[in-house]
Amino acid sequence: MAPAPAKPLALTLGEPAGIGPDITIAAWLRRRELALPAFYLLGDEALIAQRARLLGRSFGADVRVAAVSPAEAEAAFTDALPVVATGEHATAAPGKPDASSAPAALASIRRAVGDVRAGLASAVVTNPIAKSVLYRAGFRHPGHTEFLAELASSDSHIPQPVMMLWSPRLAVVPVTIHVSLHDALAQLSSDLIVSTVRIVAAELNSRFGIARPRIAISGLNPHAGEDGSLGHEEQTVIAPALKVLRNEGIDAKGPLPADTMFHEAARETYDCAVCMYHDQALIPIKTVAFDDAVNVTLGLPFIRTSPDHGTAFDIAGTGKANPASLIAALKLASRMAAANN
Structure with a gap:
């Protein structure tokens, strides 16, 4: 078993009116039973x-x-749920976001990143945010992933955030993330595929301990284009990227038909599936690992994981929220932090 990270995990509040506080409390109550890493x-x-x-x-x-x-x-973690103040008060009732919601959620994310970069915490774990609430307050990012990339940026380096959804049964990465399908097609390029897969291969090695990651690359079109009869992107965009990656020694295979990549036998042949757009990657993992999938942001100078679900306003405050995905996110963050020491 890998050693526990030296510092606790920094867990964000998420949307105060959502289930973030609920699953945090539920996870803390199971800390001894599940040997959870310390977090605040x-x-x-x-x-x-x-x-x-x-x-x-x-x-x-x-x-x-x-x-x-x-x-x-x-x-404090043994006997109490540790809470570190951000300076932003939250007044939202369960299921009812208010004017305090966005400032409280964003302050929590900023402070978590600051704590990790200052060496006070070993990783960032984020509770779910409500994008609609943030947008009404002027938030300009498509989601968590892009906001974290901004917080990680410096004058000399702008990171490329890569969103991975991970579970013990399947790990997937979409090359294009929180954009419309129309915009995803416009964004897709050989260079973007190459830079994404490089990050995936490097971090599967350094943070997941996989010596030579096997990466399956999907096609874009039905049947991976059927030799050009159903689309040309496999030949003109994806195949050139694969050539570059293989020349660099990365074990990347494809382009593969997306509709045959995710059955049980196929999943045994790779460590991560890289897909061309959001739903192509997320539908399969949410089908096979809905309760315990973890959102991991690769390409940042710190570790970030998150439960793979939303704020669930309808059950906030009822005790019905399932903490399984947050528990998985906490355990994976601890594992990655220990491997990174």
Whole structure:
């Protein structure tokens, strides 16, 4: 078993009115049973304490919340859910985002990234955000992934964020991410495929411990273009990228028909499937691993994982939210941080 990371994980609040606080509390209650790595939540202690009292009745357990600094979080974790203040108060009731929601969610993300880059935490784990709420407050990014890339940017380096959805049964990466299908087709290029797969191969090696990652590359069109009769992108865009990657020693095969890549026997032949657009990658993993898939952002100078689901306003505060994906995200972040030490 890999050693535990030296620092706790920094867990963001997510949308305060969503299930982020709920699954955080539910995960903390199972910390001993599941031997979870120590983490602290970045948010408003009063809101978390209020949600803990509400959920305590559903869970049949008392949840103690402790205001701490990052340095105090690991020691506090055994007996209390550690909460590090961000300076932004959150007043949203379960299922009812309000004007405090966006500032609280964004402050939590910024502070988590700052803590990891300052060496106070070993990785960032993010709870779900509500993009519609953020957009109304002026948020200009398509999602978490792109915002994290901005926070990681410097004058000398602008990272390319790569979104991986990982589970023990399947790992997938979309080359184009949070754009319309029309825009995805316009963005797709040999250079983008090459740069994406390079990042995937490097981080499967360095952060997942796979010595020679096997990467399956999908086609774009039905039946991978059927030798050009159903589209030319396999020949003009994807095949040239594969040639570059293979010449660099990367074990990349394709372009493969996307409709035959994801059955059980096919999944045994690769470590990660790289697909051309969002739904081509996410539909299969959400079919085979809906409850325990983890969103991982590759290409950043820090580790970031996240549960692979949304804010679920309809069940926030009820105790019905399933913490399985957050638990998987915490465990994977710890594993990656330990491998990165």
